[in-house]
Every structure is written in C-alpha cells, then in structure tokens.
Amino acid sequence: QQQVKQSPQSLIVQKGGIPIINCAYENTAFDYFPWYQQFPGKGPALLIAIRPDVSEKKEGRFTISFNKSAKQFSLHIMDSQPGDSATYFCAAYISGNTGKLIFGQGTTLQVKP
C-alpha cells in the first residue's frame, strides 16, 4: 500500500515532443505528490508538486495531471528539449512529523535533438 508505481521505465522522444510519465498509488493517506528531476551524479531537484484537491498544475513547460478517483497522476513535458534528458521520479508523501516520501522507480528520459 505504500508503493508508488511509475511507468514507463525509459522513454525516448524527439525534440519538441511531449513525453508523458505515469504514476499510480494505493494509499489514500498520501496528500502531496511531488516530481523530482535528477541528472547523473546530482541530487534530485524538486520540479513540480500537486495536492489531491487539484486536478492539474502547470509550471512552465511541466504539467501535472491528477486523477484522485483513479489514484493516478502524470507528468507532461511540453516542447521537450535535449536538456530535459534526465531521470524523473514521482513521489508521494504523508504529512506530519514523521512524514515519509515514497518514490516511484524512476523514468529515464532521453530527448533527441
């Protein structure tokens, strides 16, 4: 129940394409869903996050879509660029003093020029 399932494992798109990464969860106690971008040898960087009372959130070229009834959420990257090539992790969080951030397995994205 604590798992977050992420797909696909890897993704290759052409520059300008719109890669979509999907995540699903079971535990309805999760109340915060961030996405992280990680480049090789670096720590994960917070990209965008959403709460379950919101169905969509946009920040620049990144959009999260959230379907609370289906317990699914996804990341769309508009007009993807080679510099977006990285590993993307979805995550889910249960608030509180002992809050834990549960990560999906990650998606390696390659954007070809």
Place this chain on the structure above:
Amino acid sequence: DTEVTQTPKHLVMGMTNKKSLKCEQHMGHRAMYWYKQKAKKPPELMFVYSYEKLSINESVPSRFSPECPNSSLLNLHLHALQPEDSALYLCASSQGGSPVGTEAFFGQGTRLTVV
C-alpha cells in the same frame, strides 16, 4: 535560499575506517532526512529527524549512525562499512510538522566508495 549543502562531495574509505558525512540547511526546516541511492534506483529512506529527534530508522545497520546536533545540521557517522554500502548518500530537508505536505529539498549528495 533553498539549498541543502552536503560535504564531502566524494569519499573513498576502507572497511576499517571511520568517517562522517555532513549536511547543512538554513531554510528553517525542522525535518531532515538521509537517503541512500544506488545507480538507476530511486532514493531509499534511511533516517528521518523531526525537531532534532530521530523519528524514523528504516532498519538501517548500526554501522550507520545519524546525529542531529542542531536544527540546521545533520551528520551520518560511518564505520566498518562494506563494499556494498558504496552509493550516493543524499540529505534532504522539509518544513515538517505541518498539517499539509511540504516540499523536500535534496542536497547534491556524497558519492561514497568503500574499498
């Protein structure tokens, strides 16, 4: 400032050595975390400190010993490590103690190699 600073960036240690990893944040966050990340895998939670007290230990072997000297600092003391402990060790912090989830910010990590 949304920075979490980790030192050192790289560390090579023998199995009999004792070393420490350090983490610092000045965002006023009250929750701090240690994660371990192997190549091509997601970060795995090791420890959580909330208001300077250890609140979660994910059954981590005792050769890893965390310490939170104050609300801005987090250490991870290492001794008698094994080669399989080689990984990227990540520190993170978040506001914590809030009724709603808040962002966790990660440091750049310490690349640890045990020889």
